[in-house]
Amino acid sequence: MRRLTFSDCGDYKTRYAQDAALFANDVGRLALGVLLIVWFLIVPAVAGPYLLTVANLTGIAVIGATGLNLLTGYTGQITMGHGAFMGVGAYAAAVLAARVHLPFWTAVPLAGLATAGVGAFFGIPSLRLKGLYLAIATLAAQFILEYAFLHWDWLTRGTSGYLVPPARLGVWSLRGERPFFWLIGASVVLITWLHLNLLRTRMGRAFVAIRDNDRAAASIGIHLFGYKLLAFFLSAFMVGVAGALYAYYTGVVVPGKFTLDLSIDYLAMGIVGGLGTVLGPFYGAAVITVIPEALRALSQALSAVFPDLAAALNALRDVVFGAVIVAFLIFQPEGLADRWRVVRAYFRLWPYTY
Amino acid sequence: MTIFLQLLTSGIVVGMVYALAALGFVLIYKASRVINMAQGYFLALGAFGALAIAQATHLPFVLAVVASLLGSLVLGGIVERLLLRPMIGEPVIGVIMVTIGLAAVLRGGILLAWGAGNFGFPQLLPEAPLTLGPLVVSPVHLGALGLSLAFLGVFAAFFKATTLGVAMRAVADDQQAAQALGVSVPRILAASWAIAAMVAAVAGVVVGSLNGLNADALSFIGLKVFPAVILGGLDSVPGAVVGGVAIGVLENMAGGYLDPLVGGGTKEVAPFVALVLVLMLRPYGLFGTVEIERV
Numbered sequence: 001m002r003r004l005t006f007s008d009c010g011d012y013k014t015r016y017a018q019d020a021a022l023f024a025n026d027v028g029r030l031a032l033g034v035l036l037i038v039w040f041l042i043v044p045a046v047a048g049p050y051l052l053t054v055a056n057l058t059g060i061a062v063i064g065a066t067g068l069n070l071l072t073g074y075t076g077q078i079t080m081g082h083g084a085f086m087g088v089g090a091y092a093a094a095v096l097a098a099r100v101h102l103p104f105w106t107a108v109p110l111a112g113l114a115t116a117g118v119g120a121f122f123g124i125p126s127l128r129l130k131g132l133y134l135a136i137a138t139l140a141a142q143f144i145l146e147y148a149f150l151h152w153d154w155l156t157r158g159t160s161g162y163l164v165p166p167a168r169l170g171v172w173s174l175r176g177e178r179p180f181f182w183l184i185g186a187s188v189v190l191i192t193w194l195h196l197n198l199l200r201t202r203m204g205r206a207f208v209a210i211r212d213n214d215r216a217a218a219s220i221g222i223h224l225f226g227y228k229l230l231a232f233f234l235s236a237f238m239v240g241v242a243g244a245l246y247a248y249y250t251g252v253v254v255p256g257k258f259t260l261d262l263s264i265d266y267l268a269m270g271i272v273g274g275l276g277t278v279l280g281p282f283y284g285a286a287v288i289t290v291i292p293e294a295l296r297a298l299s300q301a302l303s304a305v306f307p308d309l310a311a312a313l314n315a316l317r318d319v320v321f322g323a324v325i326v327a328f329l330i331f332q333p334e335g336l337a338d339r340w341r342v343v344r345a346y347f348r349l350w351p352y353t354y
Numbered sequence: 355m356t357i358f359l360q361l362l363t364s365g366i367v368v369g370m371v372y373a374l375a376a377l378g379f380v381l382i383y384k385a386s387r388v389i390n391m392a393q394g395y396f397l398a399l400g401a402f403g404a405l406a407i408a409q410a411t412h413l414p415f416v417l418a419v420v421a422s423l424l425g426s427l428v429l430g431g432i433v434e435r436l437l438l439r440p441m442i443g444e445p446v447i448g449v450i451m452v453t454i455g456l457a458a459v460l461r462g463g464i465l466l467a468w469g470a471g472n473f474g475f476p477q478l479l480p481e482a483p484l485t486l487g488p489l490v491v492s493p494v495h496l497g498a499l500g501l502s503l504a505f506l507g508v509f510a511a512f513f514k515a516t517t518l519g520v521a522m523r524a525v526a527d528d529q530q531a532a533q534a535l536g537v538s539v540p541r542i543l544a545a546s547w548a549i550a551a552m553v554a555a556v557a558g559v560v561v562g563s564l565n566g567l568n569a570d571a572l573s574f575i576g577l578k579v580f581p582a583v584i585l586g587g588l589d590s591v592p593g594a595v596v597g598g599v600a601i602g603v604l605e606n607m608a609g610g611y612l613d614p615l616v617g618g619g620t621k622e623v624a625p626f627v628a629l630v631l632v633l634m635l636r637p638y639g640l641f642g643t644v645e646i647e648r649v
Binding site: 078124329 | 440447
């Protein structure tokens with residue numbers, strides 16, 4: 001057996017493969033292994049249904065935020081339409097499951113592909129637009145898709161929406177929180193693995209080059225439009241998968257969920273977690289999903305003192321949510337991922353700081 | 355034909371409101387290249403502020419409106435100083451997100467203070483509709499039109515004749531050159547936010563007297579501003595007015611003629627379809643500066 005290495009007291013890389021390796025040493029590998037064991041075996045055994053619900057919603061948000069991170073964090077294309085793209089995924093899954101009667105394991109990837117197609121279509125303006133203008137174009141995409149959810153009755157059944165049949169994998173019927181906990185956890189691992197490896201390929205490097213300087217990227221032979229469309233395609237695929245999982249998880253798909261507010265939630269996850277980092281979507285999704293839950297718990301705890309608090313919960317959520325975004329942008333613009341990096345770098349040499 | 359004229363006039367009235375909201379938006383964009391996602395909440399705050407001041411102090415309503423406008427002026431300046439100044443030099447997405455965060459805080463604040471219900475301003479003008487040839491117009495609409503036009507006139511004069519207005523145009527044109535001539539750029543940026551918030555409050559009061567006050571409906575106008583400014587050109591003040599009126603007329607026409615065919619909701623979506631088309635065909639809009647990239 002190979003000897004484990006735990007710290008590198010210098011840069012001894014001699015090949016590109018070492019430089020591109022996912023883990024610099026075995027600490028990360030071991031930590032990840034322990035984390036996965038704890039997450040998949042111990043957490044579902046000890047956590048109650050409420051905690052599992054929060055974990056499942058966070059997991060779905062991680063997948064969506066990863067999609068946004070690929071597009072906004074790595075390719076530099078701002079999107080305000082990811083809430084609607086998630087809706088496309090949810091509706092696609094609902095239509096495929098309830099009308100075409102496709103099984104769960106084909107409906108989810110197909111829903112992702114359908115969303116990817118829609119995403120690439122709304123990425124076409126990126127041929128001519130960038131920065132603010134592209135953000136406004138995706139804002140328009142959000143409203144046009146919302147209109148379609150509500151008024152394209154033939155496909156979406158308007159306000160009544162869809163009931164999604166329960167997911168089945170082979171002989172297992174997925175019901176309740178725990179099966180979905182494993183399923184969503186596995187999907188998160190899969191999507192993150194895809195995300196991580198994508199960034200090490202030619203494609204991922206091209207995305208970063210476009211983000212850093214599009215004209216310089218074009219001059220070294222990167223086909224801007226093609227890669228931007230590809231980024232929209234992949235990003236929408238991921239958020240579409242998140243939408244499909246959400247549809248199966250909640251069992252209903254109605255238009256009211258996939259509004260501009262959801263798009264803004266996703267952007268906030270990107271900002272809070274740290275755009276352009278692989279772990280950022282995890283932190284961001286956790287913080288943004290937990291804020292309303294924490295506020296609800298707080299208002300219940302204080303309901304004896306302030307009975308009006310529960311009624312003002314939505315308003316309070318808006319205030320806290322906005323304040324968190326603003327505070328992050330002003331005091332920690334690189335997000336939590338950067339804070340974690342700083343903490344880790346500190347303890348790496350601790351206590352011999354110099 | 356009468357229906358057409360009716361839709362046209364109410365479209366123009368709504369469009370003037372969009373024009374006012376868009377004017378503030380363009381002001382901020384021109385001076386600092388920031389798009390303000392919180393514009394709709396400035397509208398709402400102006401309208402609700404006027405209502406609250408009128409109820410709390412029992413001042414005549416007109417004075418309450420003036421007080422609310424002054425409050426918006428101060429608020430805009432504070433927002434610039436506290437939120438936007440630290441963001442100078444940050445990436446575009448950060449600047450957009452800070453205004454989104456501001457919008458969320460303002461929305462929460464409005465909901466906390468007033469709730470999601472509907473409110474109304476005291477009636478200032480008679481309710482009986484006027485008949486002008488084939489048209490039936492309510493005095494409130496005429497008043498809204500008059501107020502909007504008056505404020506647009508005031509702002510045109512402000513930019514043409516006052517020192518501050520000229521300085522603002524100078525900063526919008528070329529920050530460095532303006533600075534070299536002794537214009538304090540931070541002061542101008544703060545002034546542009548203050549004025550934008552105040553114009554938005556005017557628009558909010560106009561909408562409030564037309565349709566009543568509802569936090570969601572008022573703030574949605576802040577999003578309708580996007581089609582208006584893209585059509586007119588993001589950095590053009592006359593463009594904001596033309597674009598605002600055009601979008602107001604367009605959505606009313608779409609609502610009047612297309613809704614019966616496709617079953618509702620076209621009023622909300624038509625401006626955004628127009629927005630996509632303009633972005634595809636002529637991204638700098640009707641009067642915007644054509645930016646040519648040179649490597």
